[in-house]
Amino acid sequence: MTTESAIPVNIITGFLGSGKTTLLQRLLRSPQLANTAVLINEFGEVGLDHMLLEAVDTETVVLQSGCICCTIRGDLKDSISALYGKRERGEIPPFERLAIETTGLADPAPILFTVMADPVLRHHFRLGNVVTTVDAVNAARHMADNPESVKQVAIADRLVLTKTDLDEAGDEAEIHAALRALNPTAPIFEAASDEIEPDALIANDIHDPAGKTAEVRHWLAREADLSETDHGHDVNRHDGDIHAFCLIFEKPLDWTAFGIWLTMLLHAHGEAVLRVKGLLNVVDLPAPVAIHGVQHLVHPPVHLERWPDRDRRSRIVFIVRGLERGPILRSLAAFNRLAEERATFR
């Protein structure tokens, strides 16, 4: 199965009480997402999330083992496989998308891994946008006290700021700046004031033929702010070790050398590379190649028909924990030069 025909899986994450279920309910009412199956994680004694969701989607399957993150990756895999089996046997409608709502306390990375790395699942499913809800009233406290909350923001493809209408302190600009520092690649939506288009949040991703160029523009939207220094890196803050930066290369990169370098970087520092998203000008190729990865895993490269703008430089945005831009830039440049020197062996 090709990436285009695989069923997209969207992860809806966000800290406790940040409005994940409300957002999901709102999205599932739209006709674009009518054929979406939903997996939720029952957490705690009362399956409140499930009770709320049941009215929305009768195909809800509740995971019984508590936290998705660490204990039941196997369960999650089994739940998705079972759902797919029912779909293939015609026992449930042929859903075209799967949404997984995580618990507020979950690190979303293991869920992404399950979808991307499981040898069976990855032939039928592909990862879609990761949507993270952020409660505007409590964002600062959540992010200061809970590393999971910071990681949920850092790993997101879309950020949805909720409860802005209840935020009496009115420090929205500050929250925007904090989110931008952690994740400059994800567009921010406001649930209370924006008319949220399900397509913009869920469907438009790097594998959407019509939307992939626009998606790459989101990745690189703040590239100019990120290219000179480590952005928003304040070691005194609790979340200060997660930050973003952009590497820019004037000359085309050699794909083989890049592959050797990135696999080695992720082997040594995969835990610390929360996301990597980039547009590469590859030696010998007329069109750009988009790459993106989450921690140890990298998606298959994506072909873009044309450059999204006039800039022909390779640009790679990293969202990392505790790594510095300088050594990464120097390292990739050194690896790439090995290929340049071997010009005769192309």
Next chain:
Amino acid sequence: MCGLCGVLGVEDHWTDTAASPAVFAGRKTPRTRRHERQRRAVLANRVLAFYGMNLSDWQGTRYLLATATGRTQIIDHLAALWPAAAKMAKTPCDPLDPALITSLEADRGR
């Protein structure tokens, strides 16, 4: 499976251009799969030399990673290379290691 040697096919890795034909179809000078693997081994060896190791393509399906003393391990693809290399070299293989970067910067086509 190859009937002669009993080797199962290997899953594609994201670094293999053959696994993403749509992405690399527009290449001005196309490479065969075998050519690409040879070239990957040549470039990887510039890095592995720092750890006293060598990589070679084996039958276009696997790689052989060998130490200077001849200890050898079969590797499926690049992602499997680095954990194996670190284990055999008994040292972390870190591309951000300043000593490695300095060595690569000084390397002028050994």
